[in-house]
Amino acid sequence: MRQYHKKVMGYCLSMLQNHTEAEEAAQDIFVKAYRSLPKFKGNSTFSTWLYRITTNHCLDVLRKRNRRKTYSLDALVEEEGDSVHRLFSSNPVAAAQMENRDLAGKILSTLPEDYRIILTLREADGLEYQEIAETLDCSLDAVKGRLSRARKQLQENLRHFLRENDVYKEE
């Protein structure tokens, strides 16, 4: 379980943007997985199966809380502008701090759900195209296309901050 805890937690964190909720969701997911273990047929890898449960569960949680709107891009620039600037001008190691994780969550929530999902699977969990395709039940081409659109959109959302911070040149 330990081996998957980190991955599931990371996925939940970037989907739900809240540590408490992410941990609760991760618990729910493992309990669900334990109980439906007899249904696991082995025609996908165990981690793909677990990622699929995680994806569905996070989407459920997001749907249930839809009254709490996702962060808009305008609100991000207006309310969190300074923090975002700081995040991008600081050393990436600082990104691991709790308040920066929450900020990262807010930034990601400016994206549509399917973009957030695919970016998390690729960037946070390091899944290969084929694994993402199995998890999301779509074709390889769909994965490549969606991933590229998601990256473009995220950078577009952040253009305001990226232009002024040239830290990425050193990295």
Next chain:
Amino acid sequence: MTHETIQQKLFALYDGPLSEQERKLVEGHLAQCPSCRKAIAQWKAVSARLFPPQTFSEAAEDFFVSKVMTRVRISTLEAGKFAWGVILRWALPLVGSAVLAGWAFFSVLPDTSFYSAPSADAAFSSYSSYASASGNGMMQASYSPDEIAP
């Protein structure tokens, strides 16, 4: 290969292995194209900040595992309770109606059946009264104690 097609391959290289030939092409282009270098560097910077590696202390993981296992145990117990619920909901009425059917069989049907003790008694007494009234000698000689006495 144009700059556009290279841009698409750029992220394929970043995400995973490319064929040897494609990798050489992309790397060759990267070496001489500042704009592509900037694009990939910028993405790396974004990714490093929005998807920082997760670290959990061993204690936090232990705590998590124990919480999950407790919930799994509780849910197994609840599943047991659920099975009892099913038994109560289905088996109890079944047993109940079987008992009812049995009661109906042994209490309603016996009025017409010789299995019932009271009606067998009645049949016997009506027979014996018929026998004595008809004055059947054989029956009385062999079975009536009154006739044996002098």
